[in-house]
Amino acid sequence: MKTMTKLVFTLLGLLYTTLSSAQVWVPDQGDGTFKNPIIYADYSDPDVIRVGTDYYMVASSFTCQPGIPVLHSKDLVNWTLINHVYQALPLERYKEPQHGQGAWAPSIRFHNGTYYVYFCTPEDGLFMASTKDPRKKWEVTFVKPVKGWEDPCPFWDEDGQAYLLRGKVGAGPAILHKMSTDGKTLLDEGTTIYEDKAKQPSLEGFKFLDKREGYYYFSAPAGGVPTGWQAVFRAKTIYGPYEERIVLRQGKTPINGPHQGGLVSTQTGEWWFIHFQDKGSYGRIVHLQPASWKDGWPVMGVDVDGDGTGEPVLTYKKPNVGKTYPIAVPQTSDEFSSTTLGLQWQWQAAPNKAWYTLTGKKGAIRLTAVSVPTDSGSFAVAGNLLLQKFMAPTFSATTKLELHADEAGERAGLAVVNGSFICLEKGKANNRIVIYQQRRKGWDKLYPPVEAASLKTDAQVVWFRVRVNENGTCVYTYSLDGDRYQELGSNYKAERGTWIGSKVGIFCINPTSRASKGFADFDYFRVDK
Template structure:
């Protein structure tokens, strides 16, 4: 048994990835991850002088999309195999964000009871229409899902509406005449399609039409977001690949095309590679902003915000470059004009385990089970129960009951208090950094007492004990 307590003596407590692990022969595992930050380790985008710095969120919120409804901004991002899935974040100024919900607790398919890395929810889109919030997403081999809610903080109603393979990155659109459409990509195909939908957005009505395919000018085009502005249909879509690509915009007077194309944002002379997939939003003040991700390796896909100007019916995103239609990403800029100042906040990281639910920052590697943990036995702690997992070489990559959260900053410190009461030899409890390469520190019950060891592993090789402290 391992019991993890919040460390209330720390001035600032934030949690990211730690483990409680128990297992003879590395067959039985249990994981929890907690991280403590002091103030200097917090990544705060709000400079509190009227400006902000990028990234606005230094954490892995891949493929962000957003909308504004009155004075509120809502953002969603990919979750892949992590559960609960598709975090919903809220902000009043596009700089200060917090998690308010997830679109689903689990995916209603048995395959997600085990870690299904690279699958699950890809590139969701969020929209508001006729009093309902909609989130659309695809999984690579299951199909097209739609979730609806009266408010983003409510429980979402999730449905699989089209059982198909290889669809990706769907975005709904309701036109002025009430007709509904869905634009999407196809996995590894460099093609954009558009479909008619039923007015309530719950049925696809046709096989779709190809509206863009140009391997020379816009290779690897994906992640389309469809808007109608001043009589033009605009599709914002990244191309060129995650590491070294750019933002393209397609424009047409007819939703079915033909579409003109233009590059509107690229890395240029900056250190912001990509810059990749994102969403456009207009403020009440009339300003426009574009949020997108940048791939930062082990830190994940962090979120940047760029100013947007319009000229001759085309957007220029970021800082304008002389003689180029494409802007460059900014490192710092004026905060959006939302009419007032709002408190500085960041996505949640701390958890005192003093409520009957986990903090919204926590995710498992697969559909969660109630028998994995308890928050009720001792308020202020989480009790983790042993779970038998038949993995080869102790490979954490295939363990479903890993409780994790995203890296919250470039530098941070993880701290937790552990009550470790082992029943037999080889039971372990500790702290893990998890990814394709992973490492953890663990207390291990031995015949002679308890030792402290460091373990490393990879997703293809499994565990290798490298050092006893």
């Protein structure tokens, strides 16, 4: 048995070495341990459940669509994208970017053979999505049009009665509603079951836990995103009164504000907590903490001094799920060889078939030069940016493109949003390779693009690469032959967006109001260390 175990870890070690050389962030260390974060990407406000031997995670999307990514794992460490809850929000306004709006802090639950995801948009209302198979289509129900709600979570009690726990935008009290059994109708106006701004300020991210030993439990982060903590609340009746305890905080670790996530048990009886850490321009990245129950309370992380409040771990033994599974990571690179768009990609608004095609050129994606005249082509108002999350503290992204411009000023290239972009741009006389810089202007606007560096070229085909360094600075290079790359311009700082981290991707844009037949073909998007 020992020989077999040693062989398994040896093979996993070899797999880890192979994958880590190809992937930019691999949490599974191949020796029975993992390192945090388990996903170095902006999967904000994660929630997680287990159904049988499968684990499913969802996260916030805000203006990005398709929305609410669904991830799958067999061991809580190795995750891949399998779906999105919706392709587009069923409201007209989301056909254009709505920075800071969209899906906030979804919760996922499984009840009587059905998967449920609840979420709010802060100005539109409460939504519920359901499916029998999380890999297939979700049915989205607009439960209640209302402003100012956030962070809903359902709960079905032992007698079958359904409830919904939610908060208010601005981190308000815990409010409980009765719901119809099918989860599609609220039956009352809600009752405040906990509020103490002195003990638990900025309370949000509510999650019902399993009923346990006669107590109802819910968890909620408090104290603010960058510096707060995770609290748990319990009561003998669902309406309270609730007592509270802080079960996880930063302590002496470098993991700031560890909170907002999901508590889940393995099939072997272990408990684990998935949460985020705010990393500025990288967004809110995902961590995994061991958990246990002590004196009727969960303790998350490692309780160094035995006071019932844990601290996060940087490395730890992997969860015991009764079996060892292959190393996996969320998708990043794309050769555009499929007939469907990869799950790693999102737009800044509801997807529009007029923006792209995967059949215009074999093995390439064709982006059309969509007119975005407002603010001189500012990315703030461009829905047709094809983007994915930053996926590691340091990485490089490379693409090859061929521009077929129709109007002067049309541009296609490689972008870091929010921050800067490099593009091939059609001029009046000939083409130019240009780096533009975009700075934030308040929460939801960008200054018009400012030219930072440029050179003239007669090329129609170019290769672009951006190197993102650990401090979020971006270095751009270009090539005219796909072999020799030259740096252009200086370093540019990536910035956080409205509730989201920076994103990287490709685009083709027409910054005028004139209709255009222009387009650009991108042969690939490759992410490397």
